Amino acid sequence: MSKLDHRDVELIESAKEIIQARYREGWHHVGAAVRTKSGKIYAAVNLEAYIGRVAVCAEAIALGKAISEGEDEFDTIVAVLSDGQGDARLVSPCGICRELISDYGKEVHVLLPDDTKPARKIGIMELLPQKYQRE
Ligand code: THU
Numbered sequence: 001m002s003k004l005d006h007r008d009v010e011l012i013e014s015a016k017e018i019i020q021a022r023y024r025e026g027w028h029h030v031g032a033a034v035r036t037k038s039g040k041i042y043a044a045v046n047l048e049a050y051i052g053r054v055a056v057c058a059e060a061i062a063l064g065k066a067i068s069e070g071e072d073e074f075d076t077i078v079a080v081l082s083d084g085q086g087d088a089r090l091v092s093p094c095g096i097c098r099e100l101i102s103d104y105g106k107e108v109h110v111l112l113p114d115d116t117k118p119a120r121k122i123g124i125m126e127l128l129p130q131k132y133q134r135e
Pocket of ligand 1: 049
């Protein structure tokens with residue numbers, strides 16, 4: 001487990017800010033923020049869809065936003081779930097996001113919910129033991 005620092009707290013704030021700004025009941029309720037190794041933050045919301053399986057996670061969109069802006073080295077990612085009342089809590093990334101995050105950096109840190117502090121910070125590979133490998 002790695003130590004949280006003020007930049008991680010700022011990353012959580014960015015995820016909360018974007019879902020507070022873009023929350024729409026039934027459509028956008030998760031915010032994610034990724035920090036690049038160079039220190040830039042990209043934030044995004046999930047895309048819910050009429051056909052549930054079409055939905056796209058906020059983490060994927062945050063990564064895509066960063067990559068589209070020319071970034072390809074990631075340090076830390078976090079996702080938060082809005083309560084629809086202006087507050088949001090950290091959530092653990094889903095299995096698909098774990099795969100995706102690890103594809104874009106085996107060393108990426110993930111901020112997870114914790115009972116005693118603002119977040120727990122662990123490496124993505126700890127969340128995806130025995131990841132599928134083709135060769
Ligand atoms: N969702 C995310 O944005 N990130 C996750 O890690 C898990 C789930 C979104 C996808 C979908 O729109 C909705 O939450 C399902 O609850």
